[in-house]
Each structure stands twice: as C-alpha cells, then as structure tokens.
Amino acid sequence: MNGKPLVFLDSAASSQKPKSVIDTIRHYYEAENANIHRGVYSLSQKATEKYEMTRIKASRFIGAACAKVVIFTRNTTESINLVAQSWGRTNIHEGDEIVLTELEHHSNLVPWQMLAQEKQAVLKFIPLNPDSTLDLSNIDEIITERVKLVALAQMSNVTGTIHDLDAIIKRARQVGAKVLVDGAQGICHLPTNVQKQDFDFYAFSAHKMLGPTGVGILYAKEEILDTMPPWMGGGDMISRVWKEKSTYADLPARLEAGTPNISGVIGFGAALEYLESVGMQEIRNHELELLQYALDRLEDFGGLELYGTSDLSKRGGVISFNFPGVHPHDVGSILDEEGIAIRVGHHCAQPFMEFKGIAGTCRASFYLYNTKEDVDALLVGLKKVKEIFGRVLKR
Amino acid sequence: MSLSDSLYQEVLLDHYQNPRHHGRLEHAHLHEEGVNPLCGDEVELFLELDGNTISKISFLGKGCSISQASASMLTDSLYGKTLDEAKSLLHEFKEMLLEDKEPNFAEEYEDLESLEAVKKIPARIKCATLAWNTLEKILKKNH
Numbered sequence: 001m002n003g004k005p006l007v008f009l010d011s012a013a014s015s016q017k018p019k020s021v022i023d024t025i026r027h028y029y030e031a032e033n034a035n036i037h038r039g040v041y042s043l044s045q046k047a048t049e050k051y052e053m054t055r056i057k058a059s060r061f062i063g064a065a066c067a068k069v070v071i072f073t074r075n076t077t078e079s080i081n082l083v084a085q086s087w088g089r090t091n092i093h094e095g096d097e098i099v100l101t102e103l104e105h106h107s108n109l110v111p112w113q114m115l116a117q118e119k120q121a122v123l124k125f126i127p128l129n130p131d132s133t134l135d136l137s138n139i140d141e142i143i144t145e146r147v148k149l150v151a152l153a154q155m156s157n158v159t160g161t162i163h164d165l166d167a168i169i170k171r172a173r174q175v176g177a178k179v180l181v182d183g184a185q186g187i188c189h190l191p192t193n194v195q196k197q198d199f200d201f202y203a204f205s206a207h208k209m210l211g212p213t214g215v216g217i218l219y220a221k222e223e224i225l226d227t228m229p230p231w232m233g234g235g236d237m238i239s240r241v242w243k244e245k246s247t248y249a250d251l252p253a254r255l256e257a258g259t260p261n262i263s264g265v266i267g268f269g270a271a272l273e274y275l276e277s278v279g280m281q282e283i284r285n286h287e288l289e290l291l292q293y294a295l296d297r298l299e300d301f302g303g304l305e306l307y308g309t310s311d312l313s314k315r316g317g318v319i320s321f322n323f324p325g326v327h328p329h330d331v332g333s334i335l336d337e338e339g340i341a342i343r344v345g346h347h348c349a350q351p352f353m354e355f356k357g358i359a360g361t362c363r364a365s366f367y368l369y370n371t372k373e374d375v376d377a378l379l380v381g382l383k384k385v386k387e388i389f390g391r392v393l394k395r
Numbered sequence: 396m397s398l399s400d401s402l403y404q405e406v407l408l409d410h411y412q413n414p415r416h417h418g419r420l421e422h423a424h425l426h427e428e429g430v431n432p433l434c435g436d437e438v439e440l441f442l443e444l445d446g447n448t449i450s451k452i453s454f455l456g457k458g459c460s461i462s463q464a465s466a467s468m469l470t471d472s473l474y475g476k477t478l479d480e481a482k483s484l485l486h487e488f489k490e491m492l493l494e495d496k497e498p499n500f501a502e503e504y505e506d507l508e509s510l511e512a513v514k515k516i517p518a519r520i521k522c523a524t525l526a527w528n529t530l531e532k533i534l535k536k537n538h
Contacts, residue, residue, distance in 0.1 A: 002398075326460075327458060327459035327460055329458075329459035329519070329522065330461070333402070334403070337399045345434050345435065346435055350435075360435065388400070388408075389403070391405065
C-alpha cells in the first residue's frame, strides 16, 4: 500500500477474507447460481441447500438450539432494527424504559432513540468507570421494574472492553426485562454460546468474522421469535396471499422478506468453517498475546494517551489512543503513507467521545492474521508522526 | 519529499498551532457554520462588512490540522478584501483542489499553496475545503 507492505490494523471495521470464502462465492456464481426456495429444478435446490446449510452452521457456531432461530439480515444494524421494529413496537409502550450503555455503537443507540421517540419510552444509560468498563454499582436502580429491554455490546468497538454480561443478565431476569447483545465485535473474537450465556437477542455481522459484507444475523429465543410480527412484507415471508390480505410463513422465512444475499450467506458458511478450524479460543489467545505486546510498547513510547482497561481478561484486541496535540485524522494520514491502516475518528460512538471530552481516537485493532511485526510497524509509523508534529509541538 | 512531508509543512503546522483571527465576532453581519459529519470537523465563520468590504473576519472550530489551518489561512487571506475578491479567491482555491488546476495565487495568498498537497490524499480534501464551503454559503446568502 502506497509502495509499502500493507499493515492492516482495522479488522474491527471489517476483516480481511480467506481464500476459501472468496473461492466459495466465485464457485456459487460460476456453477451454482440460482434463486432459492422457489425453483423445482436441481440448480435452485442446490443453492437452497447451501444457503440453509449456513443457517445450520451459524446456529451451531453460536450454540443455538436449532437453525430456525437464526434469521439472516444484511448486517448487525439491520438485525437490531428488526428487533426494534418488530418486537419493540409490539412490546414497548409509553413510560417503559430501555437501558443502554455510554459506550454503545450508533447502531445499538439510534434504533432505540427512534423507538423511544415513537412510543414515548425512556432511554437510560449504564455509566462508565474511568477505565471504560461499565460502572455497575447502581445497576439495581438503573434496571428497574419499568425496564423492558437492556441492549448492550458484548465488546466495545472503541476500547475493546468486554462487558460483564452475566451480572446484567442476572438483574434483567429479576425484573423480567429482555436482553439484546450486540455481538458485532464479540462473536469474531470470543467463544460465544447464546444458550449458556442466556441471551434473548443476539445480533452480529459476517463481514467482521472473515465473511462477506451484506450478511448479518439475528438470533433470538424461539418463544420470542414466535411472537414477533413481520416487519418487511414481500416474497418468501408469506404463506398465502389474497388481494386484500396475506398469511405469513413460519420461522425463519417470516422475518426474511425478498431474495437475500445468497452468495454472501454461502460464503459466510465458508468463513464459519475457517473460524472453527482455527478455534475461537486459539484466536482469543493469539489476540491477547498481541494486545499485551502492543500495550507494553505503546506505554514505553511515551506521551500517548491510552483508553480502556489494563485488565486483559476484560478486553479484546482493540487499542484506542491519542497523540496529544495531534488530531487523530492527521495521525491516520501519516500512518497511511507508511502502508499502515488504522481507523481514526469517533468510531460511530460519539457519546463515548463526549464522555472523554475528545474529538476521536486512533484505533488499532487485531485479528487472527496480525503479527508482532504489524505492531512494530505501527510504532515506526508513530515515530514519524512525532517527528512531523514535533517541529511545531516543541515550540 | 514524501507525501506527508509535503503536506505537513511548516506553514500548515504553524497555522494549526497559531491560528490567525481565531474567535467570535459579536457583531458579525454574516455568520455560517460548516461541519463534516463523518469526521466531526467544525468551522464557524464570522464576517463584519463595511459596504462591500470585509472589515473584520474570524473563525472558530475544532478538528484536524488541515481543516483548522485552512480556516486560518482563509481568514488571513480575506481580511480587508471585498466580497468580490473573496468570491474569486474561493473559485481559485476550489479549482486547485477539486479540478486539479495549477495554483497561481497572488503573492499575498501564497500560504494557500501549501494545501495543494492535500490533492494527493483524496480522503482529506473535504478537510481542506470545509472553511471554503462555509464561505461559499455566506457569499450565496449575501447575493
């Protein structure tokens, strides 16, 4: 990149894809392309089979009880909007409360703002400790009998904080609230089991876990999905259609209107196989090693402001930092010239930036393919930033 | 000279560290805000007029070095100039960045040439043009 070897440290935005995923998508278009669920001919049957196979693989990957509780969407954002529009509009009423955290991503914030506005419901926020972990000391006062839903990330995309979901779910059960876990950053880095961890809703995207863009998943407990009305009408989600009315299909089709991203879903199946062959615990261990290596060096570098907890058991492979006196975008441009891709800015988490009183951060994020050499390259790049801005910062 | 060296020259970093005409004009005749929502850069321009002449100009803002240095250079260039001169400078500046025209600024505006290197980093062009797009809104409102 820019004449230098690429150092990709932005997997929290979207991961790179293995050859098996790319080959699977290519093969579908070259040899198996047909619409699903409609054709009586073999080609369509085959596409349908492969598409549904990914549903089975995904349900196993997250530890769901069966495949029909896995709903395909376009991404995490659409999965969360599906819950807000279908379950939320049915179950949230005036005066009800929805609990979020100060560290939420916009996709797990704005849909609830919209719903709360429509229903005159109340949004409440779990505050943060200075190290960006959740402050649960007043959890009983925040999650009250009026709370119908607690929606929070499994792992923060800004600070890498892994939240203590058990404590929150325990409290939610006491008051009868449902819990939605935004797994966009969690599922790709952490072994996850939706039944053991007792999630009511779980939303995530394929593209952050080696899969293609345009494929997302919503998991929900079957008894909840059974009560959720369709939110988009059209093909595939119906049972019978008359001129004036229709009856709706069973799960999961009822919540999947229209021709989906067939090649993407099939490619996602290959991504899940890849992750399983490596092992999620292996991935977690690799990232922890990189994280420790990087944090040690960034601390030694001197003068950097680092965000997030130093307790690595509560943290995934994401490092957010600032170079005092230098705007994150300037850091990003200088690193880009060295072939180093990091994310800079507010990371779609503006409430957190407000909490910290900063414009944004520089964020380096790791995945299974990153190495210690990538971290070393980042440090070399940061030295260059220091040199360039040092010319004026010294005065 | 590398790309970032040619962009982050002394002149740009100096405007960033020591912004000219920074602050609010309480009795501004013309005022406009500009924001780049994706990165959050902000610029506010204040103009006082004496007839057709910009008798005072200032800016407030926050953001990256390019957006803020560009705003500082804008105010420095237009202090005491007429609205027509502002219009033609705006035109020349946008031609340099958006239409790849070789800049040929009058000597008093030569600081602006330091922003030419932004062209090579397309993602940052919107930073350099933020203050100028805000000026454009002001000029349109006034005509």
